[in-house]
Amino acid sequence: DVKVTQSSRYLVKRTGEKVFLECVQDMDHENMFWYRQDPGLGLRLIYFSYDVKMKEKGDIPEGYSVSREKKERFSLILESASTNQTSMYLCASIPLMGTTDTQYFGPGTRLTVL
Amino acid sequence: AQSVSQHNHHVILSEAASLELGCNYSYGGTVNLFWYVQYPGQHLQLLLKYFSGDPLVKGIKGFEAEFIKSKFSFNLRKPSVQWSDTAEYFCAVNRGFGNEKLTFGTGTRLTIIP
DSSP: OOOEEESOSEEEEOTTOOEEEEEEESSOOSEEEEEEEETTTEEEEEEEESSTTOOEEOSOOTTEEEEEEETTEEEEEESSOOGGGOEEEEEEEEOSTTOOOOOEEOOOEEEEEO | OOOEEOOOSEEEEETTOOEEEOOEEOOSSOEEEEEEEEOTTSOOEEEEEEOSSOSEEEOGGGOEEEEEGGGTEEEEEESSOOGGGOEEEEEEEEESSTTSOOEEOOOEEEEEEO
């Protein structure tokens, strides 16, 4: 069974802090994604990665960066957290390009920025 | 860019009622279509998916969806809902291979009254 884990379920940070959200998958998936989920807006893609050290911007990358040093781990970084980044953050992964598989999601990290 | 519309933001039904949640997408090429569900306090999970073939797709827990290409629609249905179907439902679409980035609708909150 595919497992996608996220380092924290709940996180509270202060404005201006640097925040790291970690995601780990245990199925050797090439592709990993970071979304944020907000009421009335659904899920919006922040960044994704097709391979180690590769990253591409999603629909709302401003204020975020990512790191993928190892295949199983995909980190989302908020360089200087702001209150408008208070949200639920979801990580997802999917195996090889060309498959008809679908994305597997982690449990989410609810981040509050004060 | 593709987009997904879910016109029902909040649906309230009594148990045993029939359900239909609308989903329309805006992309003229080949698409893959998904319905995800998020039960209260749980992570996002796949209900059903359409890649090709029979446009009537059956998923878990008695849900089904019909892909109507001429209407750019992928509506979710269930003939008789249960209290345990209370959740948020997201329609999503991507292009080409299944691992391409997903575009989500804004979600429909379904409340079932016992």
